[in-house]
Amino acid sequence: MAITGREAFLGRVRGALSKSAGVPEPDNATHLGLTDEDVSAAASAVRREMSDNADALVDAVAESAATAGWKVRRVASPEDAADVVAQICVDAGVSNVLRSDQDVFNSVPVDAALAAQGITPSVATVGQAAQDVPGLKQAAFDAEVGITGVDYAIAETGTVVLHPREGLSRLVSLAPGRHIAILNRGDVLPSLDELFTLERSDYNAGEIEGSMNLISGPSRTGDIAATIVDGIHGPFEVHLVIVG
Amino acid sequence: MLPKTENFKRGAAETLADPIIQESMEAVYNGFHTNRQSAGAATEGWDDQRDRGRAIKEHTIANLDYYLNMLADNVDANGGNVFFAPDSAAASEYILNLARDRDVKTVIKSKSMVSEEMSLAHEMEAVGIEAVETDLGEYIIQLAGEAPYHIIAPAIHKSQDQVAEMFKETTGVDPGDTPEELTITARGMLRETFQRADMSVTGVNFAVAESGSIVLVTNEGNGRMCTSIPRVHVAVMGMEKIVPSIQDLSMMLRILIRSATGQRISSYVTMVNGPRRDEEEDGPEEFHLVIVDNGRMRLLEDPKLREALYCLRCGACLNACPVYRKVGGHSYGWVYPGPIGAVVSPVLSGLKQGKDLPFASSLCGACKEVCPVRIDIPNMLLHLRNEVAEGPSESRGSGRMERLGWKAWRFGNMKSGRFRRGGKMANFLGRPFARDGMFRRLPPPLSGWTRSRDLPLTTSTPFRDRFKKRRQRGEG
Incomplete structure (x- = not known):
């Protein structure tokens, strides 16, 4: 789009540093010096580790997610996962349920399980729950539960990673008071390092999304009397349902 | 906000005599500081990661022109706009003009210390644009008409009774008095504001040069609201808040968050790579990045003060500081309190009026000890003390009689x-x-x-x- 005031500003920076324009000496501190091939090879190694080490990683994330504040449920099959999701909604006594339009709902029959409990979820996309963005926003703020899949989970921190995109609104995991995330075995990364290796590899390939959210527990604040309270703006309750 | 760094001694004396604040400040040490100590101990290779973090900042600041240029190019390529602001007035003017031009009625703000330098919320209110702070602590001090008391816990000095009183005045109904009840009250007040906001102003924890991304760290989710709901998103950053590569983020996030609250990670970390993509369901249509100098060049040009620009604004040095914990945040008279504030504020606001701040330290070294990027704050304070005593006459803080006495x-x-x-x-x-x-x-x-x-x-x-x-x- 537009860049304003750049040359004068950079001139002052160079003046303050007493240096001239130019490419810095290579430096090992930052990862910037890695070539695209290095990054792509590292990303492939990460993907292999996710699948080779899936059992240990899923055990680890179940533990770290619970520490981070997720209510974690592990189930054996997609059908069981759908039942758990429906049961969470029933236990919470809610009827206004919103879900994203992600692949996970093709394998985990959430709609059917909810229907069996008399709940019809809305799909949080422009064109389904709403005809336009303001309508979608209203639907997300009105909903009592938001259900999504999980792009990656991170064992180190108990984090769910979501990349908003077509079918996955930014608000469905944020505006409702409860968020349920469905994680498939095999989508767990060891640590933040591997996440950003994959992101960089995607960026190099021109495949990075407009934004990314790392979610590690409920919305929290400690701003009144230094007491931690859940649910200041976003969900006060977050559930992680792990399949397989 | 306008610097009032000349009032340090008076402010400190008032705070020492205030039992409510003295009690509230206990949490700074017993909560944040002890949590940070255990988080560091529990992180594998913690000290190596700090060394690495420092090395990244050192390299980036030494080549700041190169990385700012790269950042601007990539924000532009992502479809965003970049404005380089020499001072806070230029930054405010850009944002106010944008708000007027886009017919903005309500602005939601997520915590940004740079926007505090600009008094941006005040400036907006002055031209009739509703500007609401959405971090709960910032919201409380906005209601109180005060400045932040702590970099990451702006309302740490307020008791729950004081908060209850303010909420009651604002809503006209009894908000309850426990932190839980008060939080639910605030949730109700702010959710309504989020929904009608048409512009957001956020800070930036890290900007990534290679991808033109910005990263926001929050626990409350207000940063996510700000990057999801309004039509226009403006991110404001000090010129130093930059890392070269996406892959540098993992370690920087680790040392920032663990130093700030002792959490392994905050509830939310949001990375924004420009405005929403066409096929996306929602998100801002416009993205603007405002990069602010506002006196930082003076830190950059002095090799003895340059490392103040490595600061991640985690607040760990405040929590560790025996002086800050007693004299409180407002005594420092500007946006940045505590040990790092005692370095940054006098330089950004003028050493002459901030001459007491470099002396607001016992030089015990606790700040350097806990700093995630090992900034040598005591050494910089000594350097500034020397400047106050013997620096060029226009910035000198010592009087003629004092110098005569020492002679x-x-x-x-x-x-x-x-x-x-x-x-x-x-x-x-x-x-x-x-x-x-x-x-x-x-x-x-x-x-x-x-x-x-x-x-x-x-x-x-x-x-x-x-x-x-x-x-x-x-x-x-």
Whole structure:
């Protein structure tokens, strides 16, 4: 789009540093010096580790997610996962349920399980729950539960990673008071390092999304009397349902 | 906000006498500081990661022109706009013009210290644009009409009763009095505001040069609201908040968050790579990045102060500082309190009026010890003390009489004869005013010393004389 005031500003920076324009000496501190091939090879190694080490990683994330504040449920099959999701909604006594339009709902029959409990979820996309963005926003703020899949989970921190995109609104995991995330075995990364290796590899390939959210527990604040309270703006309750 | 760094001593004295604040500030140490200590101990290779973090900042700041240029190119390529602001007035003007041009009625703000430098919320309100702080702590101090007390816990000095009182005044109904009830009340008040917001202003925890991304760290989710709901998103950053590569983020996030609250990670970390993509369901249509100097060049150009620009704004040095915990955040008189504030504020606001701040430290070194990027704050404070005493006359903070006094002191101590005679003369002259060998109260300018402690009288028989006598008696 537009860049304003750049040359004068950079001139002052160079003046303050007493240096001239130019490419810095290579430096090992930052990862910037890695070539695209290095990054792509590292990303492939990460993907292999996710699948080779899936059992240990899923055990680890179940533990770290619970520490981070997720209510974690592990189930054996997609059908069981759908039942758990429906049961969470029933236990919470809610009827206004919103879900994203992600692949996970093709394998985990959430709609059917909810229907069996008399709940019809809305799909949080422009064109389904709403005809336009303001309508979608209203639907997300009105909903009592938001259900999504999980792009990656991170064992180190108990984090769910979501990349908003077509079918996955930014608000469905944020505006409702409860968020349920469905994680498939095999989508767990060891640590933040591997996440950003994959992101960089995607960026190099021109495949990075407009934004990314790392979610590690409920919305929290400690701003009144230094007491931690859940649910200041976003969900006060977050559930992680792990399949397989 | 306008700097009021000249009022340090008065502010500190008032805070020391305020029992509510003194009690509230206990949490800074017992909560944040102890949590940070255990988080560091629990992180594998913690000290190596800090070294690495420092090395990244050192390299980036040394080549800041190159990385700012790369950042601007990539934000542009992502479909965003970049504005380089030489000072806070230029930054405010850009954002206000944008708001007017886009017919903005309501702005939601996520915590941004740079926007505090700009008094942006005030500026917006002054031209009739509703501007609401959405971090709960910031919201509370906005209602109170105050400045942040702590970098990551802006309302740490307010008791829950004070918060309840303010909420009651704002809503007209009883908000309850427990932190849980008050939080639910705030949730209701702010959710309604989020929904009608048409522009957001956020800070930036990290900007990534290679991808033109910005990263926001929050626990509350207000950063996510700000990057999801409004039509226009404006991110404001100090020019130093930059890392070269996406892959540098993992370690920087780790050292930032663990140093700030002791959490392994905050509830939310949001990365924004420009405006929403066409096929996306929602998100801002416009993205603007405002990169602000506002005095930072003065830190950059002084090799002894440059590392102040490595600061991640985690607040760990505040929590560790025995002075900050007692004198509180407002005494420092500007946006940045505590040890890092004692370095940054006088330089950004002018050393002459901020001359007391470099002295607001016992130089115990706790700040350097906990800093995630090992900034040598004590050394910079010493450097600034030297500038205050002997720097160029326009920035010098010491008075003529003070300098004359120290010159006389130096003269008296240069030669052993002068030292001996001076000591004896001081004893002779001082004896009538001392009691039990101590001065309890001295007239100005020495009254500052005796207000909180006694000054011993120089001895009538100095060590040299006693030593000589012992030798003469054959005891030595």
